[in-house]
Amino acid sequence: MKIPNPILSLFILLNPSLVLANIETCSDSVCQGGEPVIRFPFRIEGNLAEPCGYPGFIVSCNQNAQTLLNLPNWGPLKIQTINYAAQQLWVNDPDNCLPKRLLSLNLSTSPFRAVYHQQFTFFNCSVNLANLVRRYRPIGCLSDSPKYAVFATPSTTVVGHLSSVCDFVATVKVPVQSPFYDQVTSSELGEDLRLSWDSPACGRCESHGGRCGFKSDETFELDCYGFPSKGISRGARYAIAICIGVPAMLCSFGVLSCICSWLKMRNHDGPWTHETVADFEALVGSRPTSSVSGLDRPTIESYPKIVIGENRLLPKKGEKMCSICLSEYMPKETVKSIPECGHCFHAQCIDEWLPLNASCPICRTSPRKFPQPRARSST
Structure with missing residues (x-):
């Protein structure tokens, strides 16, 4: 499934009128006020065309306007809540x-x-x-x-x-x-x-503020469309943070380079020139000679996951907001903690952070990697 890149995400965010045709035809549905919102992969039977729902995800509204999920060999169950980003739902007996x-x-x-x-x-x-x-x-x-x-x-x-x-x-x-x-x-x-x-895998699209759906009526291949017109989604905030942070870091390195060059020229003829430049570089830190690679996928997948309860309590007291996307934690969201320091983040956020940065976003602790298997020599 294709996820829009940050530049495209910001462009669509600033132009809310850019909504694709199949999203307009597959609009949100409800059985009545207060019932769960139904959208792809779910579809209310008889309300929308077949491409608006995935096979096995057809729901219905009973005479009491309850939203029912009819499971084979088990009969109808009342849908209480749907978390599209976590790909989970809560059901009970009608x-x-x-x-x-x-x-x-x-x-x-x-x-x-x-x-x-x-x-x-x-x-x-x-x-x-x-x-x-x-x-x-x-x-x-x-x-x-x-x-x-x-x-x-x-x-x-x-x-x-x-x-x-x-x-x-x-x-x-x-x-x-x-x-x-x-x-x-x-x-x-x-x-x-x-x-x-597990399938269709639309959780990542939903967590970035997008809408999942079929690419066309002739295939089950999925695509991620559009972004909400109100507010800024978690994915958009993450993209903005990267777009602002990277140029700022590069600018800082440029300023430090200019200062070092100026000091060298100013003190070129002095007997203490090398000490001054060395002391300054020791103060501000040497420029990195190599980039720090992120963590491998098995290591990231091994980190413990926690589903937030109604009280929104986490193992680390005082943590109310994901420091990556700057969104407050909500009940029934899935968070993941880094074992070495115990700091928690949205599972989707830290899964995107660690492959690029091998350190905790809060305390900069470097998590341990799984040992890599040795390559066997061919004979």
Whole structure:
């Protein structure tokens, strides 16, 4: 997929009328106010032409104007939120009984997968209900309180206890919100399921403020179009920072060179000429003789990722803004930290920074590279 270069990005940013035809025809859609915005790769069935959506990403609006995603072998799910840049969505059961749907969970024939999952074991209990209900929390929509109660738990301790007094139902892998999700007692499993998709790969385009779509009606090849007319996108800010920073750095080197040349000419006949120039160069720093190469892709991919929660807290206290794109962190965004210093940045920003600069943008710590394999000599 093609990403516009910084100059083209700034040109389109200053000319918001330059919107391509296929973006105009594939406009944003919603089932009703307050529902998630639907755009490529998703498409509301019947609203737009087929080229406006990717296969497997067709949604519909039910009689209550809820936005539904119909998954093969699993039926419709209500879409709660879509993060196009992170390529993730949160879904739940439109009939408010998600645990019942989980018992028949099957994502194998859909384009979606679990970001994180955790194993839950279901039990049906019909004896000692009063004691069990006081100790554990039953699943309301699956339980008939006078006769039986259904429990689900990820805890091996609770599984050991319930297996001795209840009937085993099933063990399923549930797409949970976070890998740190831990629960000792049983659960109603009512939280939204967090799913992700790998193809089409439009996350980078969206994170730069662009819009993803097909190049033409005859091919599935993707392209990145246009930029929003309001405000400056994260990618545009990053491009502006580079366009301003590089000329400023070159200008600084030019000024230092002029000063050094002036000092040499002024003190050419003095006995202390070489000491003055040497001292000045030691003060301002010698000019770099070679460029510092960035990090290799395996090293960058090995850095830990963190999904920001609603409280927007990060391991480094006080970090509220990505120092590369100058955007505040928002809930459900993915950030990546540098292990050597612990500083965090948007995953897309640091992935573009480190291949060009082998140091932390904040403290200039140089991360360690993966050892490169030795080349074998041919015989």
